[in-house]
Amino acid sequence: MTDPIAFDYDSAFSRNIGWVTQSEQAILKKSRVAIAGLGGVGGAHLLTLARLGISHFNIADFDDFDVHNLNRQAGAFMPFMGQPKIDTVAKLALDINPDMDLRRFPQGVKPENIDEFLRDVDVYVDGLDFFALPARRMVFAKCREKGIAALTAAPLGMGTAFLYFSPTGMSFEDYFKVDGHEPQEQYARFIAGLSPAMVQRDYLVAPEAVNFSEKRGPSTVMACDLCAGVMGTSVLKVLLGRGTIKAAPWGMHFDAYHQKLKLTWRPFGNSNPLQQLLLKFIRPKLRGRSDA
Numbered sequence: 001m002t003d004p005i006a007f008d009y010d011s012a013f014s015r016n017i018g019w020v021t022q023s024e025q026a027i028l029k030k031s032r033v034a035i036a037g038l039g040g041v042g043g044a045h046l047l048t049l050a051r052l053g054i055s056h057f058n059i060a061d062f063d064d065f066d067v068h069n070l071n072r073q074a075g076a077f078m079p080f081m082g083q084p085k086i087d088t089v090a091k092l093a094l095d096i097n098p099d100m101d102l103r104r105f106p107q108g109v110k111p112e113n114i115d116e117f118l119r120d121v122d123v124y125v126d127g128l129d130f131f132a133l134p135a136r137r138m139v140f141a142k143c144r145e146k147g148i149a150a151l152t153a154a155p156l157g158m159g160t161a162f163l164y165f166s167p168t169g170m171s172f173e174d175y176f177k178v179d180g181h182e183p184q185e186q187y188a189r190f191i192a193g194l195s196p197a198m199v200q201r202d203y204l205v206a207p208e209a210v211n212f213s214e215k216r217g218p219s220t221v222m223a224c225d226l227c228a229g230v231m232g233t234s235v236l237k238v239l240l241g242r243g244t245i246k247a248a249p250w251g252m253h254f255d256a257y258h259q260k261l262k263l264t265w266r267p268f269g270n271s272n273p274l275q276q277l278l279l280k281f282i283r284p285k286l287r288g289r290s291d292a
Contacts, residue, residue: 007098013053024240025053031239032056032101034121034148036109036139039063040219041155042127043074043089044228049125050096052232054239057093058117060105061086072155072221109135114142123235126152131215133178133186140165140172149238153231155223157200159255162230163193164238166247175248175269187212188286189270192278197262199255212286222256230254 009029016025031054035042038061046059063085069076075089086106094100109117117139118124124143128136143150147167154161165172173179176193178186204210210217230252237245246252249272251264266272270279 028053029055031122032120033123034058035125035127036060037127038085038089040072040224041227044224045125048228048232050093056101058103060109062108072224124148124150153227154194155219155227158222158257160226160230161195161253163251164247169247177270188282196264197253
């Protein structure tokens with residue numbers, strides 16, 4: 001019987017060296033990332049960043065795994081059905097790095113714990129459900145108040161749409177402009193802001209799968225994995241100060257189905273004339289599907 005293999009940080013993440021230096025890996029090791037939402041993209045973000053060697057996380061999620069999560073979510077396996085996502089994904093992350101420091105928020109992110117959730121955090125990674133817009137607005141606003149970089153990568157079709165909100169650049173609210181609108185209009189504005197290029201719109205073959213009144217829509221594992229790759233790279237760049245990363249109103253959309261990369265620039269966010277035209281296209285579709 002062979003002796004168990006002991007965990008060693010330097011050995012575990014030695015294959016990162018070359019793309020990062022030893023001193024940069026040391027920075028990643030001591031950095032702290034907050035992730036709200038551990039479902040489709042959030043769980044993949046945590047495991048990807050854990051394999052990058054980041055060793056300090058604040059994580060939040062209140063949901064349990066169910067069978068409909070199996071098609072895409074990093075912690076969704078039949079033995080874990082009915083178990084809290086936060087405990088399951090945390091265990092997977094600790095199986096990568098047993099020395100990891102994980103602060104858990106099993107009630108999710110709320111006004112009463114938002115300050116503690118963002119305590120000591122260098123970067124915030126958004127993994128909240130599409131429909132959790134009030135919580136998302138709260139977290140992005142608090143990140144700006146605290147000077148924390150906030151990043152989101154949306155799984156759209158078979159691709160990802162990425163936005164970076166710098167603490168000194170355009171804010172989430174200035175970009176999406178959802179304040180004061182009814183929920184349906186807020187969703188329309190969120191979609192338009194996430195995906196100005198709308199690359200994925202022409203291969204949605206079953207539009208009835210999108211139902212805003214029931215707060216559900218289709219998603220693929222390919223999109224979630226692409227989100228994690230883009231997010232991991234972007235977090236690395238922010239933490240190490242390497243290269244450029246364009247902040248909102250710039251956005252990036254990569255669609256693997258069409259093999260297309262689109263960079264978008266929308267000065268004034270959803271007040272931009274192009275966005276106003278896009279909203280006119282989106283609104284009736286949301287109404288039609290929510291009434292179905």
